Amino acid sequence: MPKEALPTQQFIEIEAIQNDAVILKNGGLRKILMVSGVNFDLKSEEEQQLIIYAYQGFLNSLNFSLQQFIHSRKLNIENYLNKLEQVQNKETNELLKNQIGEYREFIKSLISENAIMNKTFFVVVPYDPIQISEAAAGAAQKIFGLLKKKPPAILEQSEPEKQKQLEHNLDQLNQRVDLIISGLTQIGLRAAPLNREEIIELFYNLYNPEAIEKKELEIAKQT
Template sequence: MAETKEKMPDKGGALPSQKFIEIKGVQGNTLLLKSGGLRQILMISGINFDLKSEDEQEMIIGSFQSFLNSLDFSIQIFIHSRKLNVDNYLERLVLRESEEENGLLKNQISEYREFIKSFVGENAIMAKNYFVVVPYDPIQLSGGGEAITDKIFGVLKKKGIGKPTERLPESGESDEKQLSRHIEQITHRVDQVVSGLNQIGLRAVSLNGDELLDLFYNLYNPSVVERRNAIENE
């Protein structure tokens, strides 16, 4: 299991970002929270809804509504927007231009590269990634307050939505066996979500350990990532 103990770069004595999140570690595709809860995150493909016919749009909306109604647990849907970095693409164009022997094509590649560079420099081109968070909480804490992890991960707490999780009885089961059983339960939920999204025409892929760490590092350290890219491209 990967523990989230790597220190994030800080600036001006600021606390590292992991102080503000409730992630204890990562096992396989599953986030282990300090509260004992589990989360899996799915990356979802997009569809161009505006290009669909009116009948197709109504069908998609109906399928999505049926999908949500089929769930007996809450999910979170979130969009991660970042400024698109086209440096690698521009480098490939430079290489393509240097390899091109046809003078006319070489000139067209050069003009296209300059256009892309100028356009991106003057306009903030955003890349959007779509995610679904699937929760599983083996222990329901007492009290009416909402846990901090529920606020961080956006797990909805609406009346009539989501099946409450009962406190587990004491047993001689080892922690490792309990964790394995809990991961099996959240995997069943993930399979249900993936199947429902596939019926809408959306492809869903569960993020693995490295991808999860990268996602949260980017979420909580956007300026560090941008600065690192700038340094690497110097």
């Protein structure tokens, strides 16, 4: 009999999305920031050097790692085309109405013949709480087993304790996020964290590269 296909969730390291943060299966937390871009080539040589030195100083000030990535997608202009159609239908001047219609058809033709890509810049801020390894836990269990009690690090946590720990970890993560946003601002870049809906939208697009974006991320309008 053919083997049953494994569920997609088994290959994804995400446990949940809570408080606008990605919770990984290993207990780690991630927040995703959308960052504005800068046209580096249009800057003068002096401005380029200032940006490089500022960015270098920003990276050297961090005591944790960062992930940066560029997400390229086919631009979705359905909303724009729909707005043009609405304007065309409301226009009473026949000449303007025809011009709007011709322009709309030109845009549709341009998009169909040439894929226009939209690039978005992201920074992933991590926080990984200290986890006791299985080997260390086993060794600790043997030692504490002689004393007939469990080591504190591997005691079972109640739900309120787990929630309290999660809130503490989120607070630590948010402090890092504030630090990153402040550092990027000094370089002249604007950054804002994605909310839950935007994170889901981003991962949908990442795991469905053949599709155009369903809609523009709301956060993009802020950065």
